[in-house]
Amino acid sequence: MKTTTIWKGGKAFDSFKENSKIEIDAAGGFNPKALLLSxxxxxxxxxxxxxxxxxxxxxxxxxxxxxxxxxxxxxxxxxxxxxxxxxxxxxxxxxxxxxxxxxxxxxxxxxxxxxxxxxxxxxxxxxxx
CATH class of the missing domain: 3.30.300.20 (K homology (KH) domain)
Incomplete structure (x- = not known):
């Protein structure tokens, strides 16, 4: 399994796995720990x-x-x-x-x-x- 995570600015990132993408934003939205619970x-x-x-x-x-x-x-x-x-x-x-x-x-x-x-x-x- 491999993911690639790209910084968008601030505390926001896009993370990719094959053809799927999730948005991660520690300033609002899903942060890394919320993703772990999910x-x-x-x-x-x-x-x-x-x-x-x-x-x-x-x-x-x-x-x-x-x-x-x-x-x-x-x-x-x-x-x-x-x-x-x-x-x-x-x-x-x-x-x-x-x-x-x-x-x-x-x-x-x-x-x-x-x-x-x-x-x-x-x-x-x-x-x-």
Missing amino acids: GLAACSGIDVVDILEKMRVPFANLEVDAETEQTDEHPRVFKTIHVTYRLQTEEENREKVKKAVDLSLEKYCGVAAMLKKNSAIQYEIVITQ
Whole structure:
């Protein structure tokens, strides 16, 4: 994997991977640490979708929030990360959703594996009808 990141001025950069581009701006918008949290949410979300589909669990509207506080001293790193998985499914599927999240965070999500070396990751599941 390779990315190329080009300074646009100020605290703004464009980052490219093949034919895709994201904008990074520490003065407003997505800064590097917000991208890291988004990467965790997307990585785990992809796993959860794949696992639930393989388990044939019907669900809709998956939303993953990742939240953390940073240490006060430099380098300012993440403290405990809290991830909330919100999805629409039947309450009877909660254990299967929990299994999917556990598999993601413990086995499949490489972003979680890297972040866990410094920050504990906690999660909760919110099921809506």
